[in-house]
Amino acid sequence: MAGRGRDLEADQRHAAPGAGPSRRGTYRGEAGGPGARCLDPVARVRSDSRSARIQALVVEQAARRGARVGVVDVCTAAVAALPVGGAGLSAMSRTTTSHPLCSTDDISEQLEELQLTLGEGPCVDAFTQGSAILTPDLLTGATQDRWPVFADAALEAGARAVFALPLQIGAISPGVLDLYADVPTVLDAEELADALAFADLATLLLLDTRIDETGAPTGGPLPDRGFEDLGGYRPEIDQATGILTVQLGVGIDEAFVRLRAYAYTQGRRLAEVAADVVAHRLRFSPDAEPRQTDEET
Known part of the structure; x- marks a missing residue:
């Protein structure tokens, strides 16, 4: 699955006196600050x-x-x-x-x-x-x-x-x-x-869901897709967003919004559009509509 390598903020604080942690949770003591929990x-x-x-x-x-x-x-x-x-x-x-x-x-x-x-x-x-x-x-x-x-x-x-x-x-x-x-x-x-x-x-x-311009998933079922296929799309979406920051001269958030908006208007999956961008079959421009190209890596 996703290898994000993200840092975890250990904000697990001590429970109120007499109200110990529920079920399987256990405190590991303080580490890195008051009430912080040491994570394995x-x-x-x-x-x-x-x-x-x-x-x-x-x-x-x-x-x-x-x-x-x-x-x-x-x-x-x-x-x-x-x-x-x-x-x-x-x-x-x-x-x-x-x-x-x-x-x-x-x-x-x-x-x-x-x-x-x-x-x-x-x-x-x-x-x-x-x-x-x-x-x-x-x-x-x-x-x-x-x-x-x-x-x-x-x-x-x-x-x-x-x-x-x-x-x-x-x-x-x-x-x-x-x-x-x-x-x-x-x-x-x-x-x-x-x-x-x-x-x-x-x-x-x-x-993997088609998303409209407000960020909300659109209605209508999509074809079934295996989890292994979803996993394979992760780097392409990230790569495509990075490519758009260069092509459009915008930040990562705006680039992702533009990628999603194009996928929505074309009625396509976000991952499929990302694959076209990465393969240089689709190019975005700050002054014109995205265009299909014959170039492919």
């Missing part, structure tokens, strides 16, 4: 066997719905596999309006809406910093100071712990996967590695 290297690297297991869990959820695999199945599978009570996923952008895509229950839906409305919270920080934000207890003083409005609103909604995992492929970050628990909770190294693998898969599924 397994949390940074997902093996093929882990990816295959996560994929199987997601496929099982889609089969229960009787539909092709989508990001909603990633959310429901994550809730079933991890010590959390719900999950939500939001499409995020620095250039267009961010918005929730799916949630597994009322609390996760409220958390997605709250963070995007308030402009603060783990989801927002995970997107802007490009690292996982792990908050095992929203009642801690540090958390209250960091997100003074969101923390109280999230507690009132019924959340006690929140884990925000950015969806990333290289410099591209289309959204954030949020998990919550209703009691103080810490993810151990294996659970965190699984959570990151769910985020990796959500990234691939989100980028």
Whole structure:
């Protein structure tokens, strides 16, 4: 799956006195700052066997719905596999309006809406910093100071712990996967590695969907495609976005928006358009419409 090599912000803080961490979570003591958690290297690297297991869990959820695999199945599978009570996923952008895509229950839906409305919270920080934000207890003083409005609103909604995992492929970050628990909770190294693998898969599924100019997935089913095919597209999307920054003279976010917009107007998959750009079959220009070329590498 995705080899992002992203840095994890260890924001796992001590639970309130007398309210120990739930289920399988265990604290590893302080490291790198007050309340920070020491993470095992397994949390940074997902093996093929882990990816295959996560994929199987997601496929099982889609089969229960009787539909092709989508990001909603990633959310429901994550809730079933991890010590959390719900999950939500939001499409995020620095250039267009961010918005929730799916949630597994009322609390996760409220958390997605709250963070995007308030402009603060783990989801927002995970997107802007490009690292996982792990908050095992929203009642801690540090958390209250960091997100003074969101923390109280999230507690009132019924959340006690929140884990925000950015969806990333290289410099591209289309959204954030949020998990919550209703009691103080810490993810151990294996659970965190699984959570990151769910985020990796959500990234691939989100980028493989035809997306309109607002960033929202369009309606209508797409042909079934194997996970191995999705994985093969990751570097091409990243490469194509990089190529467009040169061709258009814009930043990475604007280049990605232009790539998505072209895919939408042509009714094509984002990954297919990216492949054309990388192979030099399609060239973008700042002063003209993208054009097909005969050149190919």
